[in-house]
Amino acid sequence: MMKIKVWGCRGSLPSPGPENIVYGGNTSCVQIIKDDLCIILDGGSGIQRLGKFISKDVKEIHILLTHLHIDHTMGLGFFQPLYNPNTQVHLWGPATSVEPLLHRLRRYFSPPLFPVRLNELPNHPEIHEIGDSEFSIGPLKFKTSYIGHAGPTLGYRVVDGNKTFVYMPDHEPSLASVDFPNLPEWTSGYDLAKDADLLFHDGEYTPEEYRTKIGWGHSSMNDAIHFGRVCGVKKLAIFHHDPLNSDQQLEKIFDEAMEKESPSFDVSLCKEGDIYEI
Amino acid sequence: MAGQPIELILARQFGDTLSQAVFLVDPEGNLLFYNEKAEMILGVRFGETGAMSQEVWSKMFHPKDEKGNSLSAEDLPLVQTIKSHKPARGSFYINSATGERHLLNVTSIPIEGRPHRFLGAMALFWNSVE
Secondary structure, X not given: OOEEEEEEOEOOOOOOOHHHOOOOOOEOEEEEEEOOEEEEEOOOOHHXXXXXXXXXXXXXXXXXXXXXXXXXXXXXXXXXXXXXXXXXXXXXXXXXXXXXHHHHHHHHOOOOOOOOOHHHOOOOOEEEEEOOEEEEEOOEEEEEEEOOOOOOOEEEEEEEXXXXXXXXXXXXXXXXXXXXXXXXXXXXXXXXXXXXXXXXXXXXXXXXXXXXXXXOOOOEHHHHHXXXXXXXXXXXXXXXXXXXXXXXXXXXXXXXXXXXXXXOOEEEXXXXXXXXXX | OOOOOHHHHHHHHHHHHOOOEEEEEOOOOOEEEEOHHHHHHHOOOHHHHOOEOHHHHHHHOOOEOOOOOEOOHHHOHHXXXXXXXXXXXXXXXXXXXXXXXXXXXXXXXXXXXXXXXEEEEEEEEEEEEO
């Protein structure tokens, strides 16, 4: 069994405030809890709070980045374990054909964006470039693939025994598909999400909003449901909430999507603080 | 059928939107898709042929040079691109499925994904009916 804890599920920009109490304002950060492993997906603003709950005795932490947009990396510099000389942090992220991941990460860890450089940390993070890859961390098996979003972006499939969790916080399958939501083999992310027990998937917009934002790399809640259906997932948790939407607005959009699409599988809105067990 | 990589999905979608003929193959040369303009030139719809191996599609339209000599698969630009992972171009004649003779001008390009993954090739071609 693994547990998946949401430390941030807001898209694009942190959005704290009384109107966002239920779903939270921190950007993408998810923790996979399995035995004594410390595995984190994305370093959005949610990772700052997560860092406060990690014991100083933890020797090894893996942070796996889907991509390097600022809402997925802005919390890294405030992640306290990076400043613990007894902890080795591993940073995993997408390879490109042009510039090493290390160089791209240094852009954030340098002035004027941030005062501390990577080589000034007590332990330089170990960098792992991945693409269409398969690897293991402890008993967990990871499969990654490039998916449809602006810039090099990975989706993650995490397998623990016979249970599968899939993470695609930023994904626009309706554009990266030949005939969405048909032809699953010709749909971005299908191989990763196929038959997943739990899928976290982008659902930032209403269908009307999406029509004016095609190509921005995100999905409507309705398309997230279509994608979950075409992949045969058992449970879908909608992620990457629009920073402009309050709790009340999110629930209204969600209710409308559920009424229109009538999914035959479990669908929910991700909430900061939620823990899923599979 | 396994899911296709994002680069081939987008290549197919791109090809589908073009008004010039496009032919898309995987790293082994297996046909994955051709668009409406290619259907017009080849005289057969993609839905009728479906996916085909290189061995089948490279002979199906009886490619010949200007002297009427049959061309081997290795003479075709798309097959050259599959083998070399480099662009190629050439001109040759085919007989369409409806019996028309076309002079094709073909340019083929490799499709490389991040980071330097060879994923297949795309041929764009233009015709003149003889």
